Amino acid sequence: MADLEVSVKNRVGLLTLNRPDKLNALTRQMGDIGLATLQEWQHDPDVGAVVLTGAGRGFCAGGDVSAMHKGTEIGGVSSTLEDKIDQLRQAHGLPWLLHTYPKVVIAVVNGPTAGAGLGLALSCDLRLASEQARFGTAYARVGYGGDYGTTWQLTNLVGQAKAKELFFLPDMISAQEAHALGLVNRVFPHDRLMDEALAIAERIAAGPLVSYRYMKANINASTTVDFRTMLDREAETHLRCGQTEDHKEGVAAFMEKRQPVFRGR
Numbered sequence: 001m002a003d004l005e006v007s008v009k010n011r012v013g014l015l016t017l018n019r020p021d022k023l024n025a026l027t028r029q030m031g032d033i034g035l036a037t038l039q040e041w042q043h044d045p046d047v048g049a050v051v052l053t054g055a056g057r058g059f060c061a062g063g064d065v066s067a068m069h070k071g072t073e074i075g076g077v078s079s080t081l082e083d084k085i086d087q088l089r090q091a092h093g094l095p096w097l098l099h100t101y102p103k104v105v106i107a108v109v110n111g112p113t114a115g116a117g118l119g120l121a122l123s124c125d126l127r128l129a130s131e132q133a134r135f136g137t138a139y140a141r142v143g144y145g146g147d148y149g150t151t152w153q154l155t156n157l158v159g160q161a162k163a164k165e166l167f168f169l170p171d172m173i174s175a176q177e178a179h180a181l182g183l184v185n186r187v188f189p190h191d192r193l194m195d196e197a198l199a200i201a202e203r204i205a206a207g208p209l210v211s212y213r214y215m216k217a218n219i220n221a222s223t224t225v226d227f228r229t230m231l232d233r234e235a236e237t238h239l240r241c242g243q244t245e246d247h248k249e250g251v252a253a254f255m256e257k258r259q260p261v262f263r264g265r
Contacts, residue, residue, distance in 0.1 A: 011048040011205035020056025025064035048205025053108040062115020095123035114138035119148025136172040208246035209264035
């Protein structure tokens, strides 16, 4: 059985981290399958949104501590430092693709997530959490510095002071506290989490996908460019969306006082 399970239903692509006995600690196979699948779905008109979740009682524990103990977590005991850096940079292709993906990606956090698992969740566009979910950086517990984009994502989401606290004091925080900090968009009762999350994913998948693409890209860009630059970019992307069939359908539906039927183009 693969470490990452893949399926598509109702225009929602589902990626399930699948090492429940290890709290879905990351493996190279997870990254390889995840990257290949996302690249395939990127141009698939039958996939309108993507959900990332974990099997069993947790989302993702991050790195495999038992592999750290054996020295095999990254590259193996005989790898040089440079080889290990190259391999971790390659693994970082997954959080980068989630962050820049032209379709909406939703992390459905069903239980504990820490370290690199937190990085994957924060790299998604929305985070929907079970009331039983917990979040932590974990790196200080094992003498690591932070990977999978966690330092950048946390700083942008909660600010420098809180990000430093979460890294220096790596206590797990509840779903409710994560929601109050803005790390989580919505919290649901555990037994309703997947149904609620899929309903949201299906709603997005049936929406104006070109508009979502440019909304996401513009929001991402706004963290690194000035207001004037973003206004100029919005002039282009706004009018690009105006050329789509979905824009015309949205206007027609508004005038006819009915719900629009978008086709993602």
